[in-house]
Amino acid sequence: MNRHIYRAYYAYDGPTAAAPQREEKSAEEVSRMLQLLADQLSHVFGETAIVDVGLIVRDERGFLSRRFTIDTSMPASTCHDVVAPCLDALDLYGDRLSQ
Numbered sequence: 001m002n003r004h005i006y007r008a009y010y011a012y013d014g015p016t017a018a019a020p021q022r023e024e025k026s027a028e029e030v031s032r033m034l035q036l037l038a039d040q041l042s043h044v045f046g047e048t049a050i051v052d053v054g055l056i057v058r059d060e061r062g063f064l065s066r067r068f069t070i071d072t073s074m075p076a077s078t079c080h081d082v083v084a085p086c087l088d089a090l091d092l093y094g095d096r097l098s099q
Helices: 027-048 076-089
Strands: 001-008 049-058 063-074 092-098
Touching: 001 076, 027 049, 027 076, 063 076, 063 092, 076 092
Parallel strands: none
Antiparallel strands: 001 063, 001 092, 049 063
8 A cells, every 4th residue: 555645725826818807816715625535536536546645734834625535555746646636626726745
């Protein structure tokens, strides 16, 4: 089993070419997106992984964030390919953390 640890967070960096109407989210909206992440990841990984999520906290950069761990037989690159669209769909960013 491989353990993959991430920190998901929201950072407003303005509109993008893909989302020209993008507006900054409120703290309540960000908290909701971070809450939905657990369900999204559990749904996408299904029986192929154990997903564990931590509490929503304000990180050292001042962003609302949530740490999550995925235990799976997938290698890191495959796991990231599954995680990235989940983060994108919720307008979140993610950093892979070391063990």
